[in-house]
Amino acid sequence: MTNYLIKGASLPDGSSTDILLRDGLIAAIGAGASDEADGATTIDANGLRVLPGLVDLHTHLREPGREDAETVWSGTRAAALGGFTCVHAMANTQPVADTAGVVEQVWRLGRDAGWVDVRPVGAVTVGLGGERLAELGAMADSAAGVRVFSDDGVCVDDPVLMRRALEYVKAFDGVIAQHSQEPRLTVGAVMNEGVVSAELGLGGWPAVAEESIVARDVLLAEHVGSRVHICHLSTAGSVDIVRWAKARGIPVTAEVTPHHLLLTDEVVRGYDPQFKVNPPLRTAQDVLAVREGLADGTIDIVATDHAPHPSEDKDCEFDAAAFGMTGLETALSVVIESMVLADDVTFGWEDVARTMSATPAAIGRVSDQGRPIAPGEPAHLTLVDPEARWPVVPQELRTASDNTPFAGRDLPGRVVATFYGGRATVLSGQPVEVGA
Structure with a gap:
């Protein structure tokens, strides 16, 4: 599994931090994250929000x-x-x-x-x-x-x-x-x-x-x-x-x-x-x-x-x-x-x-989801660009059906990356298949 260093992301409370993801967990947060990040792929998260x-x-x-x-x-x-x-x-x-x-x-x-x-x-x-x-x-x-x-x-x-x-x-x-x-x-x-x-x-x-x-x-x-x-x-x-x-x-x-x-x-x-x-x-x-x-x-x-x-x-x-x-x-x-x-x-x-x-x-009694962004917690995270706006084009959505009520609307906030158990399923706004 690839390890990731997320640099400069804004937490839900507005504070900025670095987050190291290793072996499916949040390994470190803050200044020490970079010190432990040997071999990790770095993601520049300046201006992005990180959410559970x-x-x-x-x-x-x-x-x-x-x-x-x-x-x-x-x-x-x-x-x-x-x-x-x-x-x-x-x-x-x-x-x-x-x-x-x-x-x-x-x-x-x-x-x-x-x-x-x-x-x-x-x-x-x-x-x-x-x-x-x-x-x-x-x-x-x-x-x-x-x-x-x-x-x-x-x-x-x-x-x-x-x-x-x-x-x-x-x-x-x-x-x-x-x-x-x-x-x-x-x-x-x-x-x-x-x-x-x-x-x-x-x-x-x-x-x-x-x-x-x-x-x-x-x-x-x-x-x-x-x-x-x-x-x-x-x-x-x-x-x-x-x-x-x-x-x-x-x-x-x-x-x-x-x-x-x-x-x-x-x-x-x-x-x-x-x-x-x-x-x-x-x-x-x-x-x-x-x-x-x-x-x-x-x-x-x-x-x-x-x-x-x-x-x-x-x-x-x-x-x-x-x-x-x-x-x-x-x-x-x-x-x-x-x-x-x-x-x-x-x-x-x-x-x-x-x-x-x-x-x-x-x-839903899902004990390993929705957890705080803290060391030792499962690395289920989402990076969002709050300043981005994107047009909803039904044919470009990845669901198998296109019955969206928001067609033609310009919506704020775009998901940049999603990490499920430390594995990137979305990077740069694009899906990453298992094994890719």
């Missing part, structure tokens, strides 16, 4: 079954280019990741690809059908060591089943990640219910469809004393409920996606299916509320909800198009744009490290 490797708690890699949209290999390469060193692969594959065999298959595909650490998310119910619990214990005991379970894409809307799932995972310190969508309130819905949906004549998705499930599930979590995680929170009301629950001491965590931090339902006026997503893009008031919630800690993390689709699933009328957007390669830049550079919230690079690395790793 980013961790995504919510990624759709599609394999097995939908390799036309994404594979574990292509999706994790895109993740590395976005600065990630760990992703959690959602269970809505074909077949569904509801058994030890399927989660181990995904885990081994990730290990063989070598771009990032792939942690499979197990389904809560068999086939995402919402009728009976999946093999939660077997998946937890498997080689994949699953700790996060979700039917994402489908809500566990049966309160009795949700209660049982919350009770079951307590035995191995698991967490249920809920897709909060009351299905009876969203029949025929394709975008946020409000002024814009009324003007466009599109089926409206009310905020209460999310908020009612969030409220129910935090109360269930309190009742059974178990952890619940709210996926892709998107409304002001949901922020208020989570804030109330945390003040009450309920063990709830929540995530927001980059696109819900930046885009509003106004962009749907052009009927472009690239802006169709679940949950839908909300109002400007909701966007401000989730940004404030992320800044004050009510919302714990940013998660991409990277959801690739082949062109035929998006190149059609809005009503018929698939829900979902890609996000692994743009996530950090969108957070910089919507939070770090914002005038109306206070959010610095230490907050980026907390919400995109340390806390998602803790929620």
Whole structure:
């Protein structure tokens, strides 16, 4: 393995330092790093920020079954280019990741690809059908060591089943990640219910469809004393409920996606299916509320909800198009744009490290990711040029699908290098394959 001396990088707190990577670990930091760097490859990091490797708690890699949209290999390469060193692969594959065999298959595909650490998310119910619990214990005991379970894409809307799932995972310190969508309130819905949906004549998705499930599930979590995680929170009301629950001491965590931090339902006026997503893009008031919630800690993390689709699933009328957007390669830049550079919230690079690395790793129980940048820690690191701007050209993204909502935008911050276990997976902004 090549050893690296990173010279002059700015840490999340703004201080500048040298970092020596040797044998997969951070060997030294500060003035002594250069003294021990014999034979190491030097990287001039003057003007660059160094972050703990980013961790995504919510990624759709599609394999097995939908390799036309994404594979574990292509999706994790895109993740590395976005600065990630760990992703959690959602269970809505074909077949569904509801058994030890399927989660181990995904885990081994990730290990063989070598771009990032792939942690499979197990389904809560068999086939995402919402009728009976999946093999939660077997998946937890498997080689994949699953700790996060979700039917994402489908809500566990049966309160009795949700209660049982919350009770079951307590035995191995698991967490249920809920897709909060009351299905009876969203029949025929394709975008946020409000002024814009009324003007466009599109089926409206009310905020209460999310908020009612969030409220129910935090109360269930309190009742059974178990952890619940709210996926892709998107409304002001949901922020208020989570804030109330945390003040009450309920063990709830929540995530927001980059696109819900930046885009509003106004962009749907052009009927472009690239802006169709679940949950839908909300109002400007909701966007401000989730940004404030992320800044004050009510919302714990940013998660991409990277959801690739082949062109035929998006190149059609809005009503018929698939829900979902890609996000692994743009996530950090969108957070910089919507939070770090914002005038109306206070959010610095230490907050980026907390919400995109340390806390998602803790929620997912990934002990060797999201660690402090300190001697002896695993060398999972990301170097970012905060002054760089780059145009989003869908065809130039490395994910297998090009359904990005940020096409044509000029975004700030570019990932220059990513180190996964001390090995460079990205250098000078380009992927480095295993063995290269």
